[in-house]
Each structure stands twice: as C-alpha cells, then as structure tokens.
Amino acid sequence: MALPERAQVQEILRGMWITFRSMFEKPVTIQYPEVKRRIHTRFRGRHVLNRYENGLEKCIGCSLCAAACPADAIFVESAENTDEERYSPGERYASTYEINMLRCIFCGYCEDACPTQAITLEDNYELSFTSRRDAIYTKERLLVPVPEGGKPTPQKVEPGVFTRAVPEMADPTD
Numbered sequence: 112m113a114l115p116e117r118a119q120v121q122e123i124l125r126g127m128w129i130t131f132r133s134m135f136e137k138p139v140t141i142q143y144p145e146v147k148r149r150i151h152t153r154f155r156g157r158h159v160l161n162r163y164e165n166g167l168e169k170c171i172g173c174s175l176c177a178a179a180c181p182a183d184a185i186f187v188e189s190a191e192n193t194d195e196e197r198y199s200p201g202e203r204y205a206s207t208y209e210i211n212m213l214r215c216i217f218c219g220y221c222e223d224a225c226p227t228q229a230i231t232l233e234d235n236y237e238l239s240f241t242s243r244r245d246a247i248y249t250k251e252r253l254l255v256p257v258p259e260g261g262k263p264t265p266q267k268v269e270p271g272v273f274t275r276a277v278p279e280m281a282d283p284t285d
C-alpha cells in the first residue's frame with residue numbers, strides 16, 4: 112500500500128539528511144591500490160624464500176616445511192651442493208621449490224617447521240592470478256633478491272670452505 116503523500120516527503124527528507132550527514136564523516140574506504148592499509152605485525156601474507164647476506168640461499172632442501180604443511184601445498188626437491196655450484200651453506204639445496212597458493216591456508220606451519228628461517232610469510236597480500244599454473248609459486252618467484260654486497264646463486268667457493276668437520280669418534284678402548 113502506497114504511503115500518504117506527507118509520509119513520502121518525510122522519507123525522502125530523511126534519506127537526504129542521512130546522505131548529507133555522511134558527507135562529513137570519516138570515510139571507511141581507502142583509495143586502493145594507490146593507498147594501502149597498514150599490515151599488522153603478525154599478518155601472514157605471501158611466502159618468501161630468504162637469503163643470507165652473502166647471497167646464499169637459506170633453504171637446505173630438507174622438506175620439513177612440506178611435511179608440516181596440512182594442505183599439502185609445498186613441493187620440494189633437493190640436490191647436492193658442490194664447490195663449483197653452491198646454492199646454500201648446507202650439503203643440499205632446494206633444486207625445486209613450489210607452493211600451490213590455491214591450496215595454501217596461510218597457517219604458517221611451514222615457517223615454524225623450517226630450521227633455517229628460509230621460508231617466511233611476509234606482508235604481500237596481492238595474490239591475484241588468472242590460471243591454475245600462475246597459482247604455483249616457483250622458487251624463482253619466491254626467492255628474495257640478492258642483498259647488496261652479495262652474489263647470486265650458484266656461487267663458486269673455495270674447496271672445503273663449507274665442509275663440516277666430522278667429529279672424531281671416541282675410542283671405545285680408552
């Protein structure tokens with residue numbers, strides 16, 4: 112049933128008053144992407160694979176992150192480092208490292224499981240992709256740039272620099 116004429120006018124004026132009043136209120140929206148919201152300290156955004164200051168990769172290809180991942184989103188393949196081609200200070204490095212962002216639930220378990228702080232969830236939340244293939248973040252996409260003063264991997268190093276001394280076994284007859 113239609114409202115009487117007087118009531119209709121009242122409703123229109125009420126609507127206009129709400130619009131007028133909101134013109135002076137602080138906006139709750141922002142001009143994204145020109146303006147971005149502050150990220151909270153414990154925010155978990157897109158992962159990165161970190162490097163040491165000399166450029167070597169922190170990842171040693173141990174797959175503990177993949178084992179800890181409840182969504183089965185991480186795939187790691189490892190290979191041996193050599194003095195001619197060294198990627199990480201450890202015996203091994205990740206020759207393949209992939210995260211399927213369509214599976215990831217950003218729980219951070221991979222970061223907690225990593226013994227070298229190689230994988231960390233940072234503040235990048237801009238994760239748009241247009242194909243399933245693009246949702247797979249490869250090692251090349253995840254690795255942070257080489258820090259200033261560092262060298263890209265693989266690096267050629269002096270023989271034996273990264274060989275860990277094997278502790279001598281105690282003689283059981285002593």
Ligand code: SF4
Nearest residue numbers: 180215216218219221
């Ligand atoms: S944040 Fe969680 S779900 Fe995502 S890759 Fe790491 S462990 Fe897997």
Ligand code: SF4
Nearest residue numbers: 170171173174176225
């Ligand atoms: S990111 Fe960390 S836990 Fe995962 S394979 Fe590399 S070193 Fe291991």
